[in-house]
Amino acid sequence: MPSYDYDDARETAGYIRGIIPFTPKTAIVAGSGLADIADMVENPITLYAKDIPNWPGSTAPGHAGRIIAGTIHGRHVIFLQGRVHYYEGYSMKAVTFPVRVLGMLGVKEYIATNASGAINTSYTPGEIVAITDHINLMGSSPLIGPNDSRWNERFPDMTHAYDREMLEFFAGLGLKQGVYAAMHGPSFETPAEVRMLRMLGADLVGMSTVPEVITAHAMGMRVAGLSCAANLAAGIDPEHRLTGQEVLEVVSEAAIRTAGIITALIDRLNRGEM
Ligand code: HPA
Secondary structure, eight states: OOOOOHHHHHHHHHHHHHHOSSOOOEEEEEOTTOGGGGGGOEEEEEEEGGGSTTOOOOOSTTOOOEEEEEEETTEEEEEEEOOOOGGGTOOHHHHTHHHHHHHHHTOOEEEEEEEEEEOSTTSOTTEEEEEEEEEEESSOOTTOSSOOTTTOOSSOOOTTOSOHHHHHHHHHTTOEEEEEEEEOOSSOOOHHHHHHHHHHTOSEEESSSHHHHHHHHHTTOEEEEEEEEEEEOTTSSTTOOOOHHHHHHHHHHHHHHHHHHHHHHHHHHHTTOO
16 A cells, blocks of 8 residues: 655656656546546547556546546646545545646646536536635545645645636636535535535535645646536435436536636647736
């Protein structure tokens, strides 16, 4: 069992560097049901999680466990098709190990996608929302434990965890914005929890992304978060029962739109306009 420390990440980054003949600038992480957005990667080189030393393999449905490196509009990208979740029983260090490796590979921008429940009823199920900020209710942090200052400082600032220029770009595309609350899951929320989250100022609720964002931002990457509001959060429609299957179906239909947004962002980044 790896300890997911600096030396493990160096080993993993070394393995990936031996296969990918370039330094990826932008990383994209596909959440549940969004794996198909990897189709936008040109000249793809595919790596499988099971072959990569120390890489935590996903057990969640809709998470393929592949890494695809290639180009989008000529920009070198690395695409994680599937992530691991805290609810799978992985430690916070394991959940964020891929982010550590990406940072060590030289990635500058970290674009996370996920599926969420809509607390804010102005969202339509299937709508893609730009995450402006988050509330960490997972009960833990990936930065707990002895601090390795080669990676990040002890007390990273989180005032602008989500890159403001990228948020402006998304607003220009007409995307709605929202605050994402992270719960550890894996049960969906109760209606009372959803009412609590609304009072706390959350617009979306999900079970991922926040540990990665904390880690990526602490390491100095620019971070963007795109959330597909797959369903109305529990209790908003009291007759509706939530299922993982419904989430995957709604999100899969949003994959092409999500890919379009990311491609447009990468084009802008590549022109040096942001
Ligand atoms: N709650 C938490 N996570 C989710 C939801 C939800 O309603 N929908 C998709 N992911």
